[in-house]
Amino acid sequence: xxxxxxxxxxxxxxxxxxxxxxxxxxxxxxxxxxxxxxxxxxxxxxxxxxxxxxxxxxxxxxxxxxxxxxxxxxxxxxxxxxxxxxxxxxxxxxxxxxxxxxxxxxxxxxxxxxxxxxxxxxxxxxxxxxxxxxxxxxxxxxxxxxxxxxxxxxxxxxxxxxxxxxxxxxxxxxxxxxxxxxxxxxxxxxxxxxxxxxxxxxxxxxxxxxxxxxxxxxxxxxxxxxxxxxxxxxxxxxxxxxxxxxxxxxxxxxxxxxxxxxxxxxxxxxxxxxxxxxxxxxxxxxxxxxxxxxxxxxxxxxxxxxxxxxxxxxxxxxxxx
Amino acid sequence: xxxxxxxxxxxxxxxxxxxxxxxxxxxxxxxxxxxxxxxxxxxxxxxxxxxxxxxxxxxxxxxxxxxxxxxxxxxxxxxxxxxxxxxxxxxxxxxxxxxxxxxxxxxxxxxxxxxxxxxxxxxxxxxxxxxxxxxxxxxxxxxxxxxxxxxxxxxxxxxxxxxxxxxxxxxxxxxxxxxxxxxxxxxxxxxxxxxxxxxxxxxxxxxxxxxxxxxxxxxxxxxxxxxxxxxxxxxxxxxxxxxxxxxxxxxxxxxxxxxxxxxxxxxxxxxxxxxxxxxxxxxxxxxxxxxxxxxxxxxxxxxxxxxxxxxxxxxxxxxxxxxxxxxxxxxxxxxxxxxxxxxxxxxxxxxxxxxxxxxxxxxxxxxxxxxxxxxxxxxxxxxxxxxxxxxxxxxxxxxxxxxxxxxxxxxxxxxxxxxxxxxxxxxxxxxxxxxxxxxxxxxxxxxxxxxxxxxxxxxxxxxxxxxxxxxxxxxxxxxxxxxxxxxxxxxxxxxxxxxxxxxxxxxxxxx
Numbered sequence: 001x002x003x004x005x006x007x008x009x010x011x012x013x014x015x016x017x018x019x020x021x022x023x024x025x026x027x028x029x030x031x032x033x034x035x036x037x038x039x040x041x042x043x044x045x046x047x048x049x050x051x052x053x054x055x056x057x058x059x060x061x062x063x064x065x066x067x068x069x070x071x072x073x074x075x076x077x078x079x080x081x082x083x084x085x086x087x088x089x090x091x092x093x094x095x096x097x098x099x100x101x102x103x104x105x106x107x108x109x110x111x112x113x114x115x116x117x118x119x120x121x122x123x124x125x126x127x128x129x130x131x132x133x134x135x136x137x138x139x140x141x142x143x144x145x146x147x148x149x150x151x152x153x154x155x156x157x158x159x160x161x162x163x164x165x166x167x168x169x170x171x172x173x174x175x176x177x178x179x180x181x182x183x184x185x186x187x188x189x190x191x192x193x194x195x196x197x198x199x200x201x202x203x204x205x206x207x208x209x210x211x212x213x214x215x216x217x218x219x220x221x222x223x224x225x226x227x228x229x230x231x232x233x234x235x236x237x238x239x240x241x242x243x244x245x246x247x248x249x250x251x252x253x254x255x256x257x258x259x260x261x262x263x264x265x266x267x268x269x270x271x272x273x274x275x276x277x278x279x280x281x282x283x284x285x286x287x288x289x290x291x292x293x294x295x296x297x298x299x300x301x302x303x304x305x306x307x308x309x310x311x312x313x314x315x316x317x318x319x320x321x
Numbered sequence: 322x323x324x325x326x327x328x329x330x331x332x333x334x335x336x337x338x339x340x341x342x343x344x345x346x347x348x349x350x351x352x353x354x355x356x357x358x359x360x361x362x363x364x365x366x367x368x369x370x371x372x373x374x375x376x377x378x379x380x381x382x383x384x385x386x387x388x389x390x391x392x393x394x395x396x397x398x399x400x401x402x403x404x405x406x407x408x409x410x411x412x413x414x415x416x417x418x419x420x421x422x423x424x425x426x427x428x429x430x431x432x433x434x435x436x437x438x439x440x441x442x443x444x445x446x447x448x449x450x451x452x453x454x455x456x457x458x459x460x461x462x463x464x465x466x467x468x469x470x471x472x473x474x475x476x477x478x479x480x481x482x483x484x485x486x487x488x489x490x491x492x493x494x495x496x497x498x499x500x501x502x503x504x505x506x507x508x509x510x511x512x513x514x515x516x517x518x519x520x521x522x523x524x525x526x527x528x529x530x531x532x533x534x535x536x537x538x539x540x541x542x543x544x545x546x547x548x549x550x551x552x553x554x555x556x557x558x559x560x561x562x563x564x565x566x567x568x569x570x571x572x573x574x575x576x577x578x579x580x581x582x583x584x585x586x587x588x589x590x591x592x593x594x595x596x597x598x599x600x601x602x603x604x605x606x607x608x609x610x611x612x613x614x615x616x617x618x619x620x621x622x623x624x625x626x627x628x629x630x631x632x633x634x635x636x637x638x639x640x641x642x643x644x645x646x647x648x649x650x651x652x653x654x655x656x657x658x659x660x661x662x663x664x665x666x667x668x669x670x671x672x673x674x675x676x677x678x679x680x681x682x683x684x685x686x687x688x689x690x691x692x693x694x695x696x697x698x699x700x701x702x703x704x705x706x707x708x709x710x711x712x713x714x715x716x717x718x719x720x721x722x723x724x725x726x727x728x729x730x731x732x733x734x735x736x737x738x739x740x741x742x743x744x745x746x747x748x749x750x751x752x753x754x755x756x757x758x759x760x761x762x763x764x765x766x767x768x769x770x771x772x773x774x775x776x777x778x779x780x781x782x783x784x785x786x787x788x789x790x791x792x793x794x795x796x797x798x799x800x801x802x803x804x805x806x807x808x809x810x811x812x813x814x815x816x817x818x819x820x821x822x823x824x825x826x827x828x829x830x831x832x
Binding site: 074080151183184287 | 364365367368369371372375461462463464465466506507508509510511512513520521523524588589642643644645648651652655658659661663664665666667728729730769773776777779
């Protein structure tokens with residue numbers, strides 16, 4: 001009898017402490033290091049933003065954060081892995097605008113709805129940049145020439161179906177012009193081709209041409225943004241020129257959809273504090289990148305908006321699957 | 322002269338700053354280790370180290386990264402020569418003759434030659450960077466898609482000179498490589514081709530294929546050899562080549578260095594292409610081209626000096642124009658930017674002192690490479706004395722780790738093992754592996770730039786003969802491709818020799 005009571009007590013006690021432990025782990029997240037998955041190679045822009053974030057986040061989370069690069073498939077491999085990770089907050093991901101693009105191309109198993117947004121960290125608009133020797137001094141010159149020579153203006157981008165190709169295609173769609181889109185293996189080779197005067201323009205972000213603009217080799221005619229870039233206050237937006245269009249690439253922290261609310265809240269709070277860290281801001285400034293913090297819900301709206309935008313655009317271009 | 326003056330000041334700056342020298346030395350040592358390990362490339366080494374340099378001053382940060390870059394390109398040759406594992410793609414050309422020399426018991430001299438050639442080629446290229454940068458930088462901008470296409474075709478034509486004994490088998494292997502290179506994202510259309518739904522195949526997993534074909538296949542072969550027969554004692558022997566041997570190499574090294582620098586300047590072409598181009602030209606100018614592939618010291622010297630001369634060539638347009646020609650320099654450009662230095666013409670004007678300190682440091686890096694390389698060779702050579710029962714599993718482990726490390730992907734390990742099995746049978750039936758590797762490097766480049774050139778010209782094929790560089794390269798390619806065929810038809814050389822064996826089967830017991 002005594003033994004029976006002892007056993008009951010032990011079981012109850014064990015259950016009670018187990019449930020207490022469960023409650024405690026949820027409250028104490030994180031109890032072990034967090035892995036930040038980056039879908040692009042080490043040393044690239046996305047990787048450096050992620051490393052600066054992981055480094056600065058140490059002060060705002062009780063556990064450290066390590067960066068793991070999972071490259072391949074234009075980001076599809078890494079993003080798929082983030083989507084399929086256990087939703088416990090120990091494997092979070094660096095999401096990029098490709099989340100809203102790749103699913104429509106039929107090369108991804110995820111959709112934008114498979115991720116819970118935590119915080120957008122950075123955003124860069126597309127820009128129309130020409131060689132300094134180019135006869136086109138203004139956006140109007142450029143458009144007038146494109147109108148007079150349909151299909152002759154060669155715009156270099158970072159790859160077919162990549163963000164800067166879609167930006168140029170969207171501009172074409174909105175203005176009714178026809179460009180000759182030339183895909184390169186990334187933004188750098190496209191810029192090199194522009195420097196060598198092999199193409200008329202590129203549609204990459206201002207951050208990717210800023211060195212050459214400063215050296216007087218290239219000229220930015222317009223940005224496809226909602227407002228003028230703080231780095232180039234003299235460069236107009238296409239909105240000012242009557243074209244209602246803005247195309248941004250962005251980077252931000254995302255987690256798998258089923259991640260518990262408490263974990264999401266912890267990460268959101270930590271991210272909010274992390275982007276205020278001087279070291280994080282400094283890294284972005286050095287890389288000529290723009291800090292564009294947006295909290296989870298706001299970031300989610302951007303994702304939804306882009307998702308619809310790119311779906312429509314890719315359907316029009318015949319790229320959607 | 323201004324440059325010499327500034328360079329001397331640069332050396333004085335460095336001498337006053339031993340920590341910087343120490344970090345550069347560490348960079349070279351790390352680079353060699355990274356190069357030795359298959360799968361870890363110079364690009365990856367520089368990228369991994371990059372975040373650690375953020376807290377440093379510009380000179381030590383950039384020099385440490387340069388050290389890793391230089392050491393990484395060189396380090397690949399050590400395992401290529403000793404074990405036929407090209408640690409980096411550039412060393413695939415070194416493996417052909419280097420491993421054959423090793424099999425003949427001349428590993429030491431092959432390693433020594435590789436080290437000397439790397440150092441001379443690299444130093445030469447840094448001097449070009451110092452004195453001729455503004456003159457040569459223009460080449461980078463001349464290269465558009467049409468020129469790149471012609472270069473890739475020239476690269477493909479080199480298959481004829483790396484085919485080993487049988488030209489036909491070489492061409493078969495080359496076409497196999499070209500077929501493989503069509504797997505992945507269509508470079509112009511942006512849709513997946515032959516990927517079977519695997520996102521991992523959106524880019525051809527080039528390095529796992531290379532590790533599989535060269536290293537894993539060799540390991541599989543030795544697994545099939547009974548231990549008693551395989552225990553051939555190989556000694557490292559003499560390291561520094563005697564003067565009368567080295568004398569014969571000087572022209573090869575100088576020519577290869579020049580080629581390496583030019584290939585380096587060309588955007589999109591890196592050390593892997595430079596080493597094959599240099600190898601090809603060394604064979605073309607040789608009095609005994611039939612010795613290449615069977616253990617010709619000139620082959621090692623050419624491939625290594627070409628690959629390391631490429632480093633200075635790569636850095637040249639990056640520093641003077643701010644355009645990175647390949648993946649390593651793209652990361653290095655990031656490093657300079659993070660240090661608050663904007664590469665381009667202004668860099669030389671605003672930060673001349675620092676730039677020349679960097680140049681002086683780069684020369685120091687190559688001197689360090691020579692010393693570290695030569696002094697570590699005896700230790701590395703101990704590998705040859707290891708019993709096969711230990712060495713073979715060790716090689717296979719390295720293959721698995723290396724294939725995994727590139728993308729942190731088990732999928733790549735599977736690719737590596739599968740190509741290892743293919744490589745085993747290729748070796749057994751005397752099909753050379755180098756043409757496959759060459760086709761995998763050049764195939765996507767040729768396809769993408771041809772279609773890009775067509776797109777740029779609005780669909781006209783005129784670019785094939787109206788652009789001088791394109792035409793010149795295409796003609797050289799035609800000569801490279803047709804000469805061995807003509808010789809073959811005439812019946813002197815190029816065809817299978819009576820014994821019909823390849824280099825790889827040197828100690829072979831498989832047959």
